[in-house]
Amino acid sequence: MKKIVCLGSLNLDHVYQVDHFVRPGETLNSAGYSVGCGGKGLNQSIALARAGAPVMHAGKIGHDGAMLRDTLMRAGVDVSLVTEGNTPTGHAVIQVDAKGENAILLFGGANREITEVEIDSALDAAEGGILLLQNEINSIDLVFRKAHERGIPVAFNFAPFDPEDAKQLPLGLLSYLIVNEIEGAGVAGVEDPKAILVALKSNYPECRVILTLGKAGSAFLDDDGAMVMLPPYPAEVVDTTSAGDTFIGYLFAGLLEGMALKEAMELATRASAITVSRPGAADSIPFRSELA
Numbered sequence: 001m002k003k004i005v006c007l008g009s010l011n012l013d014h015v016y017q018v019d020h021f022v023r024p025g026e027t028l029n030s031a032g033y034s035v036g037c038g039g040k041g042l043n044q045s046i047a048l049a050r051a052g053a054p055v056m057h058a059g060k061i062g063h064d065g066a067m068l069r070d071t072l073m074r075a076g077v078d079v080s081l082v083t084e085g086n087t088p089t090g091h092a093v094i095q096v097d098a099k100g101e102n103a104i105l106l107f108g109g110a111n112r113e114i115t116e117v118e119i120d121s122a123l124d125a126a127e128g129g130i131l132l133l134q135n136e137i138n139s140i141d142l143v144f145r146k147a148h149e150r151g152i153p154v155a156f157n158f159a160p161f162d163p164e165d166a167k168q169l170p171l172g173l174l175s176y177l178i179v180n181e182i183e184g185a186g187v188a189g190v191e192d193p194k195a196i197l198v199a200l201k202s203n204y205p206e207c208r209v210i211l212t213l214g215k216a217g218s219a220f221l222d223d224d225g226a227m228v229m230l231p232p233y234p235a236e237v238v239d240t241t242s243a244g245d246t247f248i249g250y251l252f253a254g255l256l257e258g259m260a261l262k263e264a265m266e267l268a269t270r271a272s273a274i275t276v277s278r279p280g281a282a283d284s285i286p287f288r289s290e291l292a
């Protein structure tokens with residue numbers, strides 16, 4: 001099986017249970033607080049590992065981030081390219097409301113101090129496999145270009161979305177782009193799901209685009225340009241944090257096993273339905289055996 005290298009963020013997630021998201025000028029009591037492991041990169045690596053894929057994580061923590069490296073290692077992720085620097089570990093302040101929706105405030109910290117030497121090491125490791133990225137680390141543009149020069153396929157989850165990045169990033173160099181409705185609309189400049197997929201296909205013909213639609217499921221364009229919709233699995237929503245990360249990890253685990261895109265997306269949909277039914281980020285990601 002081909003391997004996958006995830007060059008991505010590692011965050012300490014500070015999670016607060018709230019009745020509603022705090023409003024400007026408001027001071028709000030939270031009903032619960034916990035610290036857990038997160039970061040879109042770490043979550044996606046853990047989802048890959050729990051799905052059974054061989055995965056290496058490359059990224060950076062500060063002196064306060066050992067728990068993140070240990071958690072990855074315990075999940076079976078190769079952490080030999082997780083480095084430690086002097087900048088504090090990235091963190092997220094996450095409010096989870098009564099409906100299980102979240103609002104996330106990020107501090108990039110060490111995630112934004114990745115050096116060119118560290119990028120080159122991740123690319124060396126990804127030779128012959130796939131490189132998976134999210135938009136929570138620095139130098140994404142450089143990674144795209146270097147990977148393309150070396151013929152390494154890149155999968156990019158454009159989250160969090162940034163309009164300035166959308167103008168500058170050479171998305172045409174990608175092999176896979178995974179976006180939700182809001183990110184997709186930001187890149188494509190249109191809002192309807194089919195219109196998003198059609199616009200992205202026309203702008204980036206070499207790139208396979210996967211569109212996640214939250215409660216409406218997910219979609220992609222088949223080889224004839226018809227939109228294929230995958231419905232969601234019913235789930236009782238407790239916390240949607242890392243549902244997208246679970247979807248991506250399981251999607252690529254399925255693709256690495258040789259599944260067709262639709263089959264891999266079905267697997268990913270089942271896994272993310274479990275994730276939303278329990279609290280936390282990395283903690284809520286299911287093991288493959290739980291999908292039976």
Ligand code: RIB
Pocket residue numbers: 009011012013037038039040043091092104136241242243244245281282
């Ligand atoms: O996708 C969820 C993740 O986004 C959280 O774990 C948080 O750290 C942010 O990166």
